[in-house]
Amino acid sequence: MQSNLLNFIQVLRSNDVRISPAETLDAVDVAATLGYADRSLLRDGLAMTLAKTPEEEVIFLECFQRFFHQGLADFASGEVPADDAQAQSDADETAAGDDQPGGASEEQLPSPLESAAADSPQLQALLESTLMQNLLQNDRNQLTLAMNRAGERVGLQQIQMFTQKGQYTRKILDELGEAHIRNAVIELERADSPALVSLQRYRDILREQVRDYVEREYLLQAKGKTRQFMDEVLSTTRLNNIEHMYLHKVQELIRKMARKLASRHSRKRRQLKRGQLDMGKTIRKGIPNEGVMFNTYWRRTRKEKPQILAVCDVSGSVAAYAKFLLLFLYSLQDVLPKVRSFAFSSHLGEVSDYFQQHPVEKAIELVNWKYGGATDYGSSLMDFAGLALDDINSNTTVIILGDARNNNGDPRMDIMQSIYQRSRQVIWLNPESRRAWGTGDSEMLRYQSACHFSAECNNLKQLERIIDQLLKSTR
Amino acid sequence: MHTQDLPQLASVEEIEAGFEAHGYICSRKIATAVFLAFQLRKPVLVEGPPGVGKTELAKTTATLLDVPLIRLQCYEGLDEAKALYEWKYGKQLLYTQVLKEKLGDLLHGAKGLAESVERLHQFGDIFYSEEFLEPRPLLKAMQQDKGAILLIDEVDKSDYEFESLLLEILSDYQISIPEIGTVKARTSPMVFLTSNNTRDISDALKRRCLHLYIPFPSVELEERIICSRVPDINEQLRHQLVEFVHSLRQLDLKKAPAISETIDWARSLLLLHADQLDEQLVSDTLNVLLKFEDDIEATGPELRSLLHPPGN
Known part of the structure; x- marks a missing residue:
């Protein structure tokens, strides 16, 4: 969980919330004190240590929402696109249920796939693979877990630009073993089998979910980085070369810069009314009173008005x-x-x-x-x-x-x-x-x-x- | 202060209930901040518009824990002589005069200037010892045996230099006095800093604090606050007036009415024996809610639509 917290802080940093190592330590302390059980409590507590302005708090809440509420991918979402498919699979299920009351999971397979598998040993092997089993049973926990692991293996956290999204999606699909499904689809196409449609559907669902996952991760990790990159480029480009469409961005940058300069230099210069005791003057002024120092005199600082x-x-x-x-x-x-x-x-x-x-x-x-x-x-x-x-x-x-x-x-x-x-x-x-x-x-x-x-x-x-x-x- | 001695601060729920018993209705976020401040021994920087109960939070915590509240009001030109400590110069000077005669006895028999000075050196810096030290709020907070609540109010009004002065106190609960050494807090006080955001607080200071932003409360919360502060007011009027204040806050005003103004208004309505809001009553008492002539004038023509929102 701690590494998760550190990842979260990384995400915040890339979204322009400045967090020092000391604040990271504070956040770990806070999490330890409050525990992870109560989400909103943890959120409030972390916000207090990590976000230091109301603007940063807004960013924080958004990131917290995205980071800690990924939810489970829903692989069943596109499974039943048409009513007749639903009806058919329902019919299949009830039929199977009637025959064998304690029906095992294989009985719930859509029948075309099963029958096609009987003809082809390759398809049979595919159907028995973990990925396909999970897909067929819509085991969202397992699939999400597998997807996260695959993402880690291919280094999804390093994603920088939106152009890399396709590449990472492909890598994760390969890592998950989507190639087998692809091959099977080709084979079924060749055989013109009725099982083709349902297998294709599983393939599409899988692809869609992985695409969503990469998209989410991109938003989390890279959006901030891309913006930083953009700002960097804009601030070193000659002002007359900047495209019109970026003008508003530059205005924002200038404002940011002025704010930065303001906070660095806005210290008000002011005459200190009382600073240190001016001993020399106090003694000097005491001389007429036989050295009894009735009044105290204070050093003054000179004020300049720029x-x-x-x-x-x-x-x-x-x-x-x-x-x-x-x-x-x-x-x-x-x-x-x-x-x-x-x-x-x-x-x-x-x-x-x-x-x-x-x-x-x-x-x-x-x-x-x-x-x-x-x-x-x-x-x-x-x-x-x-x-x-x-x-x-x-x-x-x-x-x-x-x-x-x-x-x-x-x-x-x-x-x-x-x-x-x-x-x-x-x-x-x-x-x-x-x-x-x-x-x-x-x-x-x-x-x-x-x-x-x-x-x-x-x-x-x-x-x-x-x-x-x-x-x-x-x- | 340690958790085990203070059952009042044992959990977030405990704090919420404790505050409520003392008439301070707070959101869970505020209670969490107090809980964390206490557990992690960190100061809380409370920000928010004026009148949402920033100072009240510190006061209530002090009552809840039954420890003294030491308050330092910040303003432009506040310096260490008024915030930390000062030497009692008058006393020092008086003593030198009184002891003048003693000097003759002391130096009796000393040969030459060098020996006289040598003898004087033996007495050390008696004039710069604790007896001549005048503690100001920050030092006073360090000296409390039972611990204290230190409220540094409106820290944004102070000078930039003053913030740096606070850093040592806020992170280590100690004060360095060049002539004496380091004074450590006997029991580390709980520190609240409040800010109205008139200027940015430095990062160094922010880093040391928990950051709590108190916004205007939600309708339910404000109703509960009114209920606790002005218990005699009838339910229907209470609901009506809170709704009205909330709609006022939506307008573009110089100064939006805060909780303290809502409470004042509720009290004045109670005094006027009102049991329902009507246009006449509101326009007569609007000066309790709005503190600028411009705001009152701007609100005047809108009163009817504010009182009878088109939805109802």
Whole structure:
């Protein structure tokens, strides 16, 4: 049972519930304390140690349901597809029962199969095999057990992709000895025997059950893995190459990333009102009272207020990125306390209010609609200077997201320089690769001279790394 | 605290019954959490919307076990001086003044500064001993002989740094005081932490706790709670008011009414001698249930449909 519990934890992990070894130990303790008899009690107990947020609890319950309630495969489900077949087998059974009241199991065989077996020794051998006996008697316990064992032997738990489902189904069928039934079916076909239909039915039932079993196991083991793989690929793909249909997935990833960054960096900085006793000051202040220290003085910690100004290019040349960058700006709003966001193409305006008042999709749409167009860095920088230059001080970080392609206009390096000199740091994130910087109408090389840090940023991994760095340095 | 001494906590059913006897009707999940917390000696992190009985759970456990409840209310800027311990600086300073004269006797006959200091060293750190230690809630909980219930309320309101402070206490039930050494709990207390989820609690803290989420109760459970807390109210009204509160929770409100509000409402209806809900009565007393003017205004036009659901 313990290995079963460990398997379950593995399944949870692949479904994105983070579980540490210490929590695994706790879970084992919980299971030992509560026992396995009461399912709902065990479920509640395990949920308390393994799921740590309401979202994780939902995943947990789903996995628990799937994992511990596999139930027995029902091999009788498709056995009687038509009423006449039912009637016939009923008739057979009653007939057999009349002849021999204590009828053994062979008497319940559908008669065509039995009579055909009399002609063919091969079919006879098949009918006596364990698999066929179990099938004929619909011994669900035995069959499920055999199927699970076969699954273990062929390594079904390693299933990774949905494309492997067929392969594993075949392997398990072979392991169970389905080949004999197959051969027998071919032989019966050749002989055009009336037993063909019923044997075919057993074969189909078996196949269906194994397919279901593999499907269940795939859902349990691999769904999470496939998603992890997908996320991994998406986060390292250049943002403008991502297919439209994956956009919503990327949004989710960005949100996840922002949350991760938020929980890593959301510690509030605050003045400690009372920390340690400031002995020196206490003694000093006591001197006028002949060294009697009437009042105590405490050390204070200095509080810094980081401020971030984020400027985002939303023009046509970076259209593919702009959406992501805006999305990221939006998420950043939650992470950092004081973020002012600006958007520009030909002119620039502050968009912090949009981000605060509207949900993300709507805000991005509004920003694109209001500020989209042809790029003019010169006049945008001028607008920026007018709006925010006075607020830039030694605690300010300015982040500029853009490709620095200025349509051969005046780059207004003077404004860029004054921003550089006033601020604590200027960071430029350029979606173009470093080799393209300075080619054509790109002013990146010039702007770069007025940045503390400039980097190429065109996939989510890079974005996350840079922002993480940024958050560390601003704190 | 050990199981054998405490028959109240011997099994999940026992706990459920015990709580009920003390007027706290709980779901089986909550009882399981208390049972496990006790058996595995782990703290419980209780989360849920405000007013579902998170703090009440700790209080009731304390009454049930008949041990003191030590409560630490968290807030922004809470630090170790207020949560763990503090030196009695005033006392220390006063004593140095009083003992000033003694100093002359002590140092009598000492030659030179070095010898004087040498002599002073012999007295050790008398000013940093237990007598000068002012225990705050966390340390106090460690010092209880019979064990205690330690309630760390609204831990999400505290600073991030404060959480790290809790880690040693929660996993080993001990506190390190640099000047004295490690203080181990005489009897490990049972710890409840509550959180309203205003921010994410760190993984390190979560890992050490059992995680209990208390949602709004089901209709039957809430009716049982009302029945236990406001026993005089008649059955029909009770059913009606619980149904009404449940339908209110479906609306998009700033703050959905919690159990505590339902209880308050039931009490006020009892005072008004109501035996049935009607529109006038509800709109007059709605301010007991809803705490925001916006919510009350938003609910106003819906009252009729809420009171007479189309199904009935």
